[in-house]
Amino acid sequence: xxxxxxxxxxxxxxxxxxxxxxxxxxxxxxxxxxxxxxxxxxxxxxxxxxxxxxxxxxxxxxxxxxxxxxxxxxxxxxxxxxxxxxxxxxxxxxxxxxxxxxxxxxxxxxxxxxxxxxxxxxxxxxxxxxxxxxxxxxxxxxxxxxxxxxxxxxxxxxxxxxxxx
Numbered sequence: 001x002x003x004x005x006x007x008x009x010x011x012x013x014x015x016x017x018x019x020x021x022x023x024x025x026x027x028x029x030x031x032x033x034x035x036x037x038x039x040x041x042x043x044x045x046x047x048x049x050x051x052x053x054x055x056x057x058x059x060x061x062x063x064x065x066x067x068x069x070x071x072x073x074x075x076x077x078x079x080x081x082x083x084x085x086x087x088x089x090x091x092x093x094x095x096x097x098x099x100x101x102x103x104x105x106x107x108x109x110x111x112x113x114x115x116x117x118x119x120x121x122x123x124x125x126x127x128x129x130x131x132x133x134x135x136x137x138x139x140x141x142x143x144x145x146x147x148x149x150x151x152x153x154x155x156x157x158x159x160x161x162x163x164x165x
Contacts, residue, residue, distance in 0.1 A: 010074040014039065015083030023070050030054040030065035033080060041081035041110045045139075052138030055111035056080050062118045062137065081110035084117060093117055096151040104142035111138045116152045126156060 009022045014037055021036045033042050033056070045053035047066045054066040057079035084091040093113050096102075103109050112135060119126060119134030126134065131152045132145070140148065 008071060010071050012037070012070065012073055012078060013076070014078045015080060016077075021070070025069070025071050027070050028066055029056065029063075029068045029070045029073050029078075032070040033065065033078070039080050039082050043107055043110060045107065050139070051108070052111035052115065053108055055114045055138065057114050057118055060118060060121060062115050064137070079114065079117075081113055084113060091117070092155045093120075093151065096154040097148065100147045100150040100154065102143055102147035102151045108138055108140040108142075112140065112148055116148075116155070120152070120156055124156060126152070128153065 005024050005026065007022050007024050009020055011018050011020045012032070013019075014033065019037050021032060023032050023036065030042050030044050033039050034044070042056055042065060043053035044066060045051035049064040049067045052064065054064055055062050056065045057063070058068070058073060059076050060079075084094060090098075091113075093116055097109065097113065102112075115135050115138050116131070119131065123130060123134075128149055131149050135145070135148065135152070
């Protein structure tokens with residue numbers, strides 16, 4: 001048995017809830033979130049940091065969880081797509097993505113939402129080019145990105161999107 005196979009117990013704080021989990025030290029964060037914690041919004045796409053489907057926020061920063069070890073995340077705040085909504089309803093980004101038609105197959109949606117959320121936290125007034133750069137770590141094969149950019153813009157500028165001044 002190699003050191004990477006040796007199980008250890010870690011406590012992962014996901015969406016504000018502490019989860020004690022026993023994992024092999026070489027196990028990636030996306031697999032633990034999906035399999036041990038049971039939150040399946042985080043997708044496993046390329047397993048090589050190329051597609052962004054596995055994106056989570058780690059202390060508010062986007063991270064490809066397919067290449068991040070679960071043991072490295074102990075003591076950090078992890079946010080998955082399930083953590084965006086609250087009991088009163090969907091997050092504005094989620095609502096705007098639906099309203100603009102930015103969701104098709106939905107596989108890239110969790111990563112897009114989390115990358116957009118992190119962008120808006122850093123820059124609440126992004127230009128369309130800054131939005132595209134902020135989403136550049138996420139691949140979508142269905143939408144062509146324009147409607148996703150529209151959704152982020154509508155979230156950043158809700159009054160302009162609704163015709164307000």
